Amino acid sequence: MGIPATAKIDRKSYEPAYAQLAKILKRQISDGIYRPGDRLPSEAKLCEAYDVSPMTVRRVVNMLVEQGVAVAEQGRGTFVKPLGLGTAVFHLDALQQFFDDAENTRVKLLETRIVSADERTARKLSISQNQRVVFIRRLISQNGIPSLYHREYLIYDPERPIIEAEMEVTSLRGLFSGASESTLKWGNLLIEATILRDEEARVLNSQSGAAAFRLEHIFYDFDNQPLSLGWFISPGDRLHFKTSVGIQE
Amino acid sequence: MGIPATAKIDRKSYEPAYAQLAKILKRQISDGIYRPGDRLPSEAKLCEAYDVSPMTVRRVVNMLVEQGVAVAEQGRGTFVKPLGLGTAVFHLDALQQFFDDAENTRVKLLETRIVSADERTARKLSISQNQRVVFIRRLISQNGIPSLYHREYLIYDPERPIIEAEMEVTSLRGLFSGASESTLKWGNLLIEATILRDEEARVLNSQSGAAAFRLEHIFYDFDNQPLSLGWFISPGDRLHFKTSVGIQE
DNA sequence: AAGTGGTCTAGACCACTAT
DNA sequence: TAGTGGTCTAGACCACTTT
Structure with missing residues (x-):
């Protein structure tokens, strides 16, 4: 044969x-x-x-x-x-690369305060409304250009201070690379196309009404309890995702 | 032990x-x-x-x-x-599902005509400017709601009519499911967040300036020649991508 | 009946890391 | 040196499809 x-x-x-x-x-x-x-x-x-x-x-x-x-x-x-378009996947490591070169990346903590959960936050975090949560705002800049705006609600447990969780999430680096120890077991992610609101545009030094990606995340701990609800927002002209299908060569 | x-x-x-x-x-x-x-x-x-x-x-x-x-x-x-965010992947089959239920999906051919390639199109398709290409506009509707607007430039080769390629791409179904025979070997994809222009908003029955996903594609044949350059555009409120990271359960 | 993919065995040898 | 992951062998048996 x-x-x-x-x-x-x-x-x-x-x-x-x-x-x-x-x-x-x-x-x-x-x-x-x-x-x-x-x-x-x-x-x-x-x-x-x-x-x-x-x-x-x-x-x-x-x-x-x-x-x-x-x-x-x-x-x-x-x-x-x-070749099938349906099999295409795009990797979030495009975002990770913001953090990969620690040289040129800076994470600035804009705000940290304890607030009462509003209706939506309470629902998504499976807590009762008006329960206290930690609200964090961060700005990630690349070579001096603000590229990612992050807002996050963290469960506030007086019994167990969230220092550990907050630490790693302050730099955000461990969260993306999966390098650090983590109290988080899994998370749900949602990517949407959206438009910059006034405050977002101001922080990102962009224009209100400009196109942007929004990445919503909810992270759960090992007891399957929601720990964190948040959003990354990046102007459309500073982020895109590339991929390929079929046999490239 | x-x-x-x-x-x-x-x-x-x-x-x-x-x-x-x-x-x-x-x-x-x-x-x-x-x-x-x-x-x-x-x-x-x-x-x-x-x-x-x-x-x-x-x-x-x-x-x-x-x-x-x-x-x-x-x-x-x-x-x-x-858990690491960088390992997250989003599957494009969210788009594919537009076509999966042939029941409720309709692909409408809005326009087909032969035009001269402008500078950008010529460059991306590796042809000379003013060479003739087939321009196709399609609208994909789901349950009567226009959800995807597709524009595409196809290489026009008088020697080998593009009937085959066009056939499968007319329904677009085969392209997503990878079911049909194909002359396409591989493709590059680019996903951006953008804003609907007037014409796009009109076709999609949406509002100018609304948020939208844009998926740009270039497909190559088995001779590694570019065959097709095009864009899918979908309003942000009619498309999103979900995924998860870590161990879900 | 013959050919195909799908699972699994019970080892072997190698490269690397820690002690 | 002992333990670890990484590769590979030369078969076996099974489920399924085609002839």
Whole structure:
């Protein structure tokens, strides 16, 4: 049986066999040897052609499927998947990079005070209205340009001061990189397109009515209790998200 | 040595062993048995405790790492990862769902005409200025509500009519689901926050100056030639993206 | 019946880290 | 040196699809 092993696997390479095989297959797809809808060689054939074990081939196929490049159907085969916009994802690390270069990033604490929760805040934090919460406003600047405005309501528990939580969130750095210890277990995020209000525009040194991203977050602790409700706001001309779909090369 | 096998793996279950073990470990993390920064039991211990082979444990650990729940360090161990905003991803399938229920979705072709490429279009499509391109405007409505406005410039090649490409892009359905055959290999996407211009607001039955998402796309064919440049625009009050970070439960 | 993907075993060897 | 994660083998059995 003719097996199209257009390239061989270098066992002496530092690049693992599975990575090499994945690259080979993606290259063949990219080159149009296998087109969308085509069936890839069966796993048994790939084992023989590239002289690797079934588990290694399996791993490679799994990778291609996870990457949205192929789709595997039990009993039928593995097929090249056409480009699909629905599989596209954009990563929030575009935001993280604000904090990555600590050199040029400054987090300024604009305000910290204890307030009574209004109706919406109380509802979202699962507390009773008028219960006291910590309100924090921060401004994150990049090279002197204000880029992110953050407002946050933190549960205020006199029993257990929120120092720990506040500490890490003051710099916000740990929150993005996932580096620090954390009392937070999970969170819900919501991204919307919005328009800068007067106060937001003033703080961000931008114009009222300008386009902006709003990222709303609610974080929960290990008891599944809401701990923090807040919003990041960034002018549309200072933030965007890039990504790609299909096989780039 | 005490091994905390808080749950057992049911070999008769239809749920594979690796999925069961992953669920068990995530549950233990969620319950706070293992906290951020803690070291998980070594893979050897997990093999013994749950009576599975090393490869199966390895697969589970890989899953946890890919899901951002843990981080593995060779020679040291596998550690529970604190919640990190930077790892969050937003899926574009929120857009796809516009097309998923063909029942309530209607794609209306507003305009198709052949025009000369202006400077920006020519540059982005790697063609010479004034070369002819196909300009298409579409409106996607959901339950009678106009939700997406799409403008697109397609390379016009008299040799090879763009019927194929245009066909699939007319309904746009295949483009999102990745279902149809495709001449497109890959694409670059850019998401911005913007403001509706007069014409956009008119078409979308919204207000000029309202917040909106803009998704710019460039698609390339299997010769890596740009084929399509376009923009989806959706009013901010009709589209948003949700996601979560950490271990939700 | 033959071929396909999906799961799993029971080891092996290696690279790295800590002691 | 002992323990850890990382890769890989050479099979096995199963579920499913096609012929």
